[in-house]
Amino acid sequence: MVKILRTELDLGLERPIKILHITDTHITESNDEDDQRMKDLIEMRRKTFIKEGNYAPRTPQEYLIEAFELAEAEGAYSVLTGDITDLNSAGGRIALHECLDGREFLFTAGTHEFQRSSCTPKCCPLEEPGTYYEDTRAALQAEFPWNWDSDSRVIGGINLVTLDNSQGFFTEDAYGKLQCEIEKGLPMILFMHVPLTCETLKRVPHVAPYEFYRFSQEEYEISRKTVDLIESCPMVKATFAGHWHCESLYPDHQPPTFVTPGTYAGIVRLIEIK
Numbered sequence: 001m002v003k004i005l006r007t008e009l010d011l012g013l014e015r016p017i018k019i020l021h022i023t024d025t026h027i028t029e030s031n032d033e034d035d036q037r038m039k040d041l042i043e044m045r046r047k048t049f050i051k052e053g054n055y056a057p058r059t060p061q062e063y064l065i066e067a068f069e070l071a072e073a074e075g076a077y078s079v080l081t082g083d084i085t086d087l088n089s090a091g092g093r094i095a096l097h098e099c100l101d102g103r104e105f106l107f108t109a110g111t112h113e114f115q116r117s118s119c120t121p122k123c124c125p126l127e128e129p130g131t132y133y134e135d136t137r138a139a140l141q142a143e144f145p146w147n148w149d150s151d152s153r154v155i156g157g158i159n160l161v162t163l164d165n166s167q168g169f170f171t172e173d174a175y176g177k178l179q180c181e182i183e184k185g186l187p188m189i190l191f192m193h194v195p196l197t198c199e200t201l202k203r204v205p206h207v208a209p210y211e212f213y214r215f216s217q218e219e220y221e222i223s224r225k226t227v228d229l230i231e232s233c234p235m236v237k238a239t240f241a242g243h244w245h246c247e248s249l250y251p252d253h254q255p256p257t258f259v260t261p262g263t264y265a266g267i268v269r270l271i272e273i274k
């Protein structure tokens with residue numbers, strides 16, 4: 001890897017555990033099943049990410065596989081927090097299979113997994129058919145065996161929980177999942193795509209322009225309730241996210257929040273919980 005960021009959390013464990021946080025690999029691949037529009041977009045996006053990754057010498061897939069090898073060498077459990085593919089292209093889905101099939105990990109989606117254009121379905125509704133987002137999400141869930149909503153795994157007495165906020169707000173499913181996980185009574189580490197400190201997660205609009213973005217009042221309100229629950233729950237010990245493609249640390253936030261840069265640039269975060 002180009003850089004391994006390290007974060008230590010002291011939760012009083014008898015046996016420390018390790019987690020490798022992988023996010024935003026932005027795989028940019030197309031193949032003959034993709035139309036010309038998609039091929040052109042992929043080419044444009046690949047050039048963008050090569051530049052943003054400071055001309056990273058490896059492909060996103062190579063960094064992703066290298067990250068899994070690092071996790072294995074460190075005895076770390078891998079958690080992926082979205083934008084693993086840059087667009088929902090046929091070539092991208094093949095690359096996902098090649099990199100992820102047969103591996104053990106937790107996954108939550110990012111903004112990009114559901115896209116076939118340069119904007120998100122919720123953001124630019126005119127670019128996509130009305131049910132594009134819902135249809136794509138269902139198709140991806142059918143093609144890939146992991147849980148595309150919210151998931152959890154208990155490792156060494158710590159409950160690792162993924163919560164979906166890939167479209168810029170926490171879903172009702174994520175809120176329900178969080179309530180269920182809290183009832184387990186274990187210390188929790190939360191993983192999500194959009195950082196908890198991002199204001200959009202708890203903004204409830206009261207003015208008409210927000211209607212353009214197709215977020216309903218209910219969606220915003222459930223999202224703010226989820227943020228409030230996370231911030232007031234003593235069982236949540238930390239949250240980790242991607243999305244911003246830069247390192248941002250909020251150690252004094254309740255709970256402490258860590259943003260990991262894009263793995264497309266060869267960067268991952270190794271978390272050790274003691």
Ligand SMILES: [Fe+2]
Binds near residue numbers: 024026083245
């Ligand atoms: Fe991203």
